[in-house]
Amino acid sequence: MYLAKIKVTYKPSVLDPQGEVIKSALHRLDYETVEQVIQGKYFEVRLSADSLAAANGLVESMTEALLINQNTETYNYTVEEVEA
């Protein structure tokens, strides 16, 4: 059994309205040194695969098929073997 942890964020060129609102709120709370907030998505996927390489391949293909919209989002991930 493998556990994938996938982080999705907007590409740097894409406006992140939620991040901007959160940044403003942090400034109102006197965290004045905050320069940028990026809000993203985080997924944990448990899956079985024949090998770590196969699990990596599956994670990449499912992320690009569904979890992200490649127009605007980018991702990185880790995969580790875990007990079933």
Add this chain to the structure above:
Amino acid sequence: MKSVVVRFPGSNCDEDMFYALQELGLNPSFVSAQSDISLADYDAIFLPGGFSYGDYLRTGAIARFSPIMQAVQAAADNGQLVVGICNGFQILTESGLLPGQLMMNEVPGFICDETLLQVEQAESAFTNAYTTDEILIPVAHADGRYYADEQTLADLESNHQIVFKYTSNLNGSEDMIAGITNKQGNVLGMMPHPERAVDPLIGNTDGQNFFKSILATVATQGVN
């Protein structure tokens, strides 16, 4: 003329769309997004507004994998008219039938209003009956900010695919885009709701000519 309204789990403008189509003589029926049938018999296919599959993950992201979408893709390839309003537009971009993506409004929040639209393409399959280039149409969305990269925006402009623009910055859309077609001109997506502006009782009938345009297009091209 035969038209069909696709009902996704979470569609909520399906009845309004059906009513508008019936009132204006487009002879509608309903089809479930779960059905795996051909849509070859319909001149025009409508994907209505709402929150398909709860808009989980991203608007339209789950709906694009509904069984019916293969038939919608085939109909689009076949030159039949495909219209996505609001959530329907989001489903069309997610499925790649239209370029770009609809994203959270520039200022987060749900906009429920009427807005002036500029009709940019008077000869399109969806606008040919309009006699004025400014129309007032209801809007209701939180994720209506049209985004596409610079090359895509330039292509949309040069191919005359931008059909409707907002007349002021409503939601932060690139180039104030409110509605676009595909390159062939038979697939249209727009965030505003023409189906909510067809009955004189409501006080605004600017949406009527949208449907009359489609009638005229079908009468000219004549699939059925």
